[in-house]
Amino acid sequence: EVQLVExxxxxxxxxxxxxxxxxxxxxxxxxxxxxWVRQAPGKGLEWVGFIGKKALGGTMYxxxxxxxxxxxxxxxSEGIGYLQLSSLKTEDTAVYYCARSSGWLFASWGQGTxxxxxx
Amino acid sequence: EIVLTQSPxxxxxxxxxxxxxxxxxxxxxxxxxxxxxxxxxxxxPRLLIYEASTRATGIADRFSGSGSGTDFTLTISRLxxxxxxxxxxxxxxxxxxxxxxxxxxxxx
Numbered sequence: 001e002v003q004l005v006e007x008x009x010x011x012x013x014x015x016x017x018x019x020x021x022x023x024x025x026x027x028x029x030x031x032x033x034x035x036w037v038r039q040a041p042g043k044g045l046e047w048v049g050f051i052g053k054k055a056l057g058g059t060m061y062x063x064x065x066x067x068x069x070x071x072x073x074x075x076x077s078e079g080i081g082y083l084q085l086s087s088l089k090t091e092d093t094a095v096y097y098c099a100r101s102s103g104w105l106f107a108s109w110g111q112g113t114x115x116x117x118x119x
Numbered sequence: 120e121i122v123l124t125q126s127p128x129x130x131x132x133x134x135x136x137x138x139x140x141x142x143x144x145x146x147x148x149x150x151x152x153x154x155x156x157x158x159x160x161x162x163x164p165r166l167l168i169y170e171a172s173t174r175a176t177g178i179a180d181r182f183s184g185s186g187s188g189t190d191f192t193l194t195i196s197r198l199x200x201x202x203x204x205x206x207x208x209x210x211x212x213x214x215x216x217x218x219x220x221x222x223x224x225x226x227x
Contacts, residue, residue, distance in 0.1 A: 035216075037164075037218075044207065044218060044219070044220045044221045045156075045158075045164065045207055045209070045218040045221075046218065047215060047216040047217060047218065050214075050216070061214045061215070061216075063215050064215065097163055097164070103211075104152065104211040104212075104216070105152070105154060105166075105169050105211050106154075106166070106209070106211070107166050107169075107175070108166075109163040109164055109165070109166075110163065111162075111163050112163055
């Protein structure tokens with residue numbers, strides 16, 4: 001069974017950093033891309049970023065709203081994806097989901113982890 | 120950036136009725152890389168349809184997708200109680216990937 005489990009969400013102050021993890025099981029992690037999507041309280045879905053599989057160069061893409069502040073990475077040996085959040089703003093408050101990507105499609109999702117940015 | 124506009128914002132229907140949800144793109148979606156997701160309160164989104172019209176694994180055949188280019192539709196032929204949720208369209212044809220704002224299907 002394909003599983004993705006996010007962790008690392010927390011209450012943090014504006015300007016601080018946080019690292020989210022996406023631990024996976026049930027599939028060969030290295031064969032897939034990993035995407036991140038967030039959802040602010042009561043709002044819709046917002047694409048955050050994506051990292052491709054290493055066989056295709058592991059290219060990263062970011063939404064304009066997070067570019068330069070967030071960094072996506074992956075550890076294929078452990079089957080874990082990461083989202084490093086820096087210079088956090090109150091508007092970054094959201095549930096963050098990771099998703100396994102088949103091609104560019106987000107096919108399987110984790111349950112999400114809540115990041116709250118507040119002083 | 121491809122902007123996706125979903126309509127209506129809310130659809131009030133009874134179980135057994137047909138639901139028709141629209142998603143219009145600001146420019147053509149290449150390869151019809153348009154997906155539909157269902158999200159229930161407190162849950163992660165679930166993939167229903169990809170490439171505009173292909174049902175994902177395990178999705179009931181009452182869900183169907185159609186359209187191409189800039190106009191796409193999700194149809195639920197006969198609403199079941201578990202279908203009342205929010206539905207999002209999503210284009211994955213070009214970066215930045217984008218989502219529509221969602222259509223809420225509620226019980227009338």
